[in-house]
Amino acid sequence: MEARHCHQRGEKGDVYPEHDEDHAGTRQTHEESSKDDVRNNGQKTELHANRNNNATTPSDTNIQKDITNKSISLEDFTAALVPYKSVIDISGVPFILEPFRCTLCHQPTSLAPTTKFSQRICDICRIALDADAPLRFLHDIVGKVYAFWLTLRREELCDRIERIDLPGMRTYFGIIEGIPGNKTTLPAITNVRVYDEAGMSLASHALSTEQRGLLEEVLLTVNQCHISLLVLAPLLEKLMYADVDSPVLQVGEYRYQPKHESCYSHCIHIFTLKDGRHFVVSFTDRQLGWYPLIVPYAEYLNLRVKIESVPSMYGLGYVHTETAAALGEPDLISEDERGSSGILQRERWLKVADEVVRRWEEWAKKEE
Numbered sequence: 001m002e003a004r005h006c007h008q009r010g011e012k013g014d015v016y017p018e019h020d021e022d023h024a025g026t027r028q029t030h031e032e033s034s035k036d037d038v039r040n041n042g043q044k045t046e047l048h049a050n051r052n053n054n055a056t057t058p059s060d061t062n063i064q065k066d067i068t069n070k071s072i073s074l075e076d077f078t079a080a081l082v083p084y085k086s087v088i089d090i091s092g093v094p095f096i097l098e099p100f101r102c103t104l105c106h107q108p109t110s111l112a113p114t115t116k117f118s119q120r121i122c123d124i125c126r127i128a129l130d131a132d133a134p135l136r137f138l139h140d141i142v143g144k145v146y147a148f149w150l151t152l153r154r155e156e157l158c159d160r161i162e163r164i165d166l167p168g169m170r171t172y173f174g175i176i177e178g179i180p181g182n183k184t185t186l187p188a189i190t191n192v193r194v195y196d197e198a199g200m201s202l203a204s205h206a207l208s209t210e211q212r213g214l215l216e217e218v219l220l221t222v223n224q225c226h227i228s229l230l231v232l233a234p235l236l237e238k239l240m241y242a243d244v245d246s247p248v249l250q251v252g253e254y255r256y257q258p259k260h261e262s263c264y265s266h267c268i269h270i271f272t273l274k275d276g277r278h279f280v281v282s283f284t285d286r287q288l289g290w291y292p293l294i295v296p297y298a299e300y301l302n303l304r305v306k307i308e309s310v311p312s313m314y315g316l317g318y319v320h321t322e323t324a325a326a327l328g329e330p331d332l333i334s335e336d337e338r339g340s341s342g343i344l345q346r347e348r349w350l351k352v353a354d355e356v357v358r359r360w361e362e363w364a365k366k367e368e
């Protein structure tokens with residue numbers, strides 16, 4: 001079966017220096033591209049990164065002083081990204097710069113940035129939720145589980161996450177996989193470099209607290225789709241099935257090929273309500289630049305899923321069981337999976353899954 005999960009790769013289109021007109025419109029999907037194509041930076045980056053995790057990374061000081069200079073060459077850009085397993089492009093996560101969005105419909109809201117996630121909905125959606133108890137249940141509980149998941153990610157973080165500012169380029173972020181247990185923290189990011197809408201001028205954009213929070217959500221969810229299924233299964237089982245008043249009939253684990261230029265396999269949850277409706281819930285879509293946490297299934301299918309791909313649907317806990325079964329059998333895991341789901345990682349995330357309900361209860365007590 002498909003064992004890879006979503007890796008954020010540098011988009012092909014994004015490796016071009018910003019003003020390089022010659023390359024405009026030549027984006028190519030992962031499937032179409034060749035491994036030998038030097039412009040397919042993401043793929044090369046990952047291939048190299050898997051072999052070369054200890055390589056040095058560009059230092060901020062070297063880069064910042066060149067801010068007004070011309071873009072670096074494509075070769076230098078490619079070389080600079082080699083150490084990273086995954087690369088996030090700031091332009092691929094536009095919601096960071098426009099943070100006041102309804103968590104359900106993604107339309108702008110006038111809510112204060114400090115508003116709790118579960119209350120961050122627009123007036124139209126609020127009225128809809130007031131008349132829809134099952135969706136209200138789902139919205140409230142999913143908002144809490146998401147906040148808990150981010151806390152868990154911070155507590156378990158061992159990857160090194162670095163900002164990458166190259167001459168004449170907008171900000172990128174690179175992820176170097178760490179060793180479980182060697183705790184790291186996110187870098188303090190107060191600004192990002194972005195181009196204006198016309199693509200003519202590069203400027204440093206100061207991030208508000210809310211914008212920093214959203215950027216951190218992106219960084220905390222990179223490469224985590226598979227792990228979110230694994231770790232959250234026991235918790236979702238408790239929250240969705242144990243309560244007789246729960247409107248949720250079934251939670252499924254779903255793996256598919258997304259309509260996304262730098263991700264070729266992604267997984268999400270599908271919630272089936274007792275009234276027959278299906279909703280996609282994704283705790284890791286923000287890494288892909290997709291904002292909403294809950295989307296009606298038909299809409300998600302239309303927007304996000306490649307029609308030529310055949311999605312795989314499993315019951316809740318499938319990934320957990322699969323991972324536990326593969327614990328002592330490294331050969332079951334493909335080469336590009338080894339980094340993020342190698343033996344150490346699998347042991348560690350299974351352990352986190354074992355204690356996830358207890359940690360949820362402790363977290364929930366503090367939140368009240």
Ligand SMILES: [Zn+2]
Nearest residue numbers: 102105122125
């Ligand atoms: Zn809304």
